[in-house]
Amino acid sequence: MPKILIVGGGYAGFYTAWKLEKWLRTGEAEVTMVDPLPYMTYQPFLPEVAAGSIEARHAVVSHRRHLKRTNVVAAKVTYINHAEKTATITPAVGEPYQFEYDQIVVTAGAVSRTFPIPGVADNAIGLKTIEEAVAIRDRVLTNFDKAALLPAGPERDRLLTFVVIGGGFAGIEIFAELRSFASSLLKSYPEISFEDTHFHLVEAMGRIMPEVSLPTSLWVINNLAERGAQIHLDTQLASAVDGKIELSTGESFETDLIVWTAGVMANPGIVRNTDLPIEERGRLRVRADLRVGTEDEFIEGAWGAGDITAVPDLSGGGVGGNCVPNAQHAVRQGKLLAKNIVAVLRGEGPKDYFHKNMGAVAGLGIGYGVFQSGKFSVKGLFAWFAHRGYHGLAMPSWERKLRVVWGWVNNFFLGRDIVSIEAVQTPRAVFEEFASRPKPPAAAVPETAAVAEKAPVKAAAKAPAKSAEKAPAAPAVAAKTPRAPRAPRKAAATTDAAPEEAVAAK
Template sequence: MASVGVVAAKRILIVGAGHVGLYAALRLSKKLNLHEAEVTVVDPQPHMTYQPFLPESAAGNISPRHSVVPLRRELKRCHVLSGTVTSIEHARKVAIVQPIIGPAREVPYDHIVVAPGSVSRTLPIPGLREQAVGFKTIGEAVFLRNSVLDRLDVAATTTDPATRRRALAFVFVGGGYAGVEALAEMEDMVKGALRYYPEIPKDEVRFMLVEAANRILPEVGPEMGAYTAVQLTRRGIDIRLGTRLDSCVDGLVKLSDGEAFEADTIVWTAGVKPHPMLQDTDLPLSPRGAITCKPTLQVVDAEGNVVEGAWSAGDCAAVPDLTSPDPAALCSPSAQHAVRQASQLADNIAAVVRGRKPVDYRHKHVGSVAGLGLYKGAARVYGIKVRGLPAWFMHRTYHLSRIPTLNRKIRVLVDWTLQLVLRREVVALGSLHEPREAFTEVAVPIPLPVRSPDALGRKAA
């Protein structure tokens, strides 16, 4: 009697645990059993950040811990590696992973999902690297909150008018979702905090939005973008359209319209670009550095040939938009597409593992919603324009439905419910960024002995 061979489980490696990586891993772990596939997720962070909640986390509407999803808790059927993929050699089907500590290791795979996401797209502006902060991670959101509240303390205490003006100047560069929502939420937070700072008149606080284009929030359309600009201006926010940041050396902000002033807080939200790690792979890339894909989310080369076993989606992928009349149109780098692409990608990998054909990703962008602070918003959904409180409610409802896991949905909902009856906290915890400073100030300095070549003090053989 002939023996029946056992088919080895396919090794599926997911690079990155953002919107695409986490959703794909969750879906694959449910659709494929352990005999069919082994799923490994690699990310330097032990959590996935739900980026649409960063503005509310910075403003104190949501606890920062509730806007992130712990990987090991949710991916129980996956193998989680805490490290960074430094390069991919798809010709050998091997990824090089640098753990948090220790030597790099090779991780072999049969299928790879390349989804490291995007990074801030910066420009060669003098002083930007030294003075500005981005707004893509939970750490940056917490830092911004602490920094803004700390500047209020500085302004309320100093007797120097120049120091006061500099502390109360808050500049946000970039008029897309991230910039407008972060600006609106922080202005709303500061306005609420000023009741505890009688030393600071409201008209001394200066919020500015700098945008190189002639409109903001292009995602919600020209009319709603104009509505947003009017609403922010009525709140005393200085909006500079068609203006660039030329320099910010030592906090001296110089704009292309000729104005110059000092500011302690400069937030850079002027777009994103595919993760630079993609340059260290042998996978085909588009001119903007994104991985070229078919509508099935399989990687393809310049001739349109499928690169077997390679998949991608989200911000780092160039995926054709089949719902657009333009044959060259690509899906926008939005959370709406990333979440849906992740589900289709996981279904397609499961289909290929089981010997079936993958299906094209097709999703018509239904619209966009933006939060502009408590009880304020702007939205355009199915061509319908919504403003104010209804748009704010739509914004919260949509993102509550999108954040993964029931655990996080409940925690966010509890945060919002408490906020209805309790005022938000306005405490700056700046010591989080330099936790050892207080200790090192009181610790007695002792000259350290000179180390021998063998750091462990072992005798030479």
């Protein structure tokens, strides 16, 4: 039975495995999916998770719960040797091992792309994982708790200043959602006023959200400005050391939260450790039919999809001729990839990937959104409903859809939960603080010190015994000084004197 190995369990990988289970006949192939995480993250929901509008666990899809006939391996693929059709799998516990396959699907996704700007690696946080979104939410809430106890001053300003780097879709969405979140918190923190909160977005280009029209992007800038958020265009981040933001314009301020959304790059753990062809921008070179290779030839048994690949955009709407790295393409590529693999296994030909972008929709906080399709655009409340409707339906499985929608309904009536659980990052701290520990054993006395300490005692203890044993000899030694009366001593010893007198004489 052919073995299919899927490297990565994100959008493209999850949908490939999900659809293979649907379309493969029993015993037609064995599917194994390898990913260090046990779930797929629905990344368009990360801004709402960071803003407390969606419960974190509802924005992820469990691999094992929804992939019933796929071998799910929670590990990393650290090398792909397609010449021998083997992959090195490295689990979190145990030794790496070789996995032989017949077909390989590379869908390892992308990671945040950063630049060597001082302080970024040490102080910023990305927005690619559910854990990052939760950490951002908890940081905002914790900072509000701290700031509420402080008088006006630099430390209070630092805690209530929030910075986002990057003005693409992800950057604008998290920026707007956090502004909405902070505004909603003010009623629970009477010590903090609207003017005390500061939001800055830094974008190196002269505009934001290149996926929408210029008038739409200008509307977004004006809307955010009215809500108290400032966008710095044509501006670069020069330094972020210790949270002190220095911009290329000369502006400077301090912050306790820097969210980095300035682009992504193909997963380096895969593209740097494989013999499959990589294009000049560091992505896996993939044809329109999603087989690895060039337009003229392909590599047998190798497939790719999603953000880690450079897939030709036959609709003509791509950047540089390739599909942009977003969820819309990854999901559709995963579905087609599963169909193409099944077709090849059955001796049929694969189909080319063709998807004309249906438009772009973004949520900008409760009640605000934008929708763009061609020259047609919608802004405000209706676009916000379109955003939630589209992504609510796009969430895989009815189980996940219901959890997300039910959370929205709960929030509508009950409001967002504003409890910070930042302490979860150090869960044993309280336990360790009060835990009883065994008393340390008494320190052993060094051998040399023990000997020195015991020597006088032993000498004192032995002194009486020695004097008793050598009592007869002692007088002889003592009598050596008065040597002259030796004869009288003998005479005295032979007299019948009383014992007391004999002792006195001695």
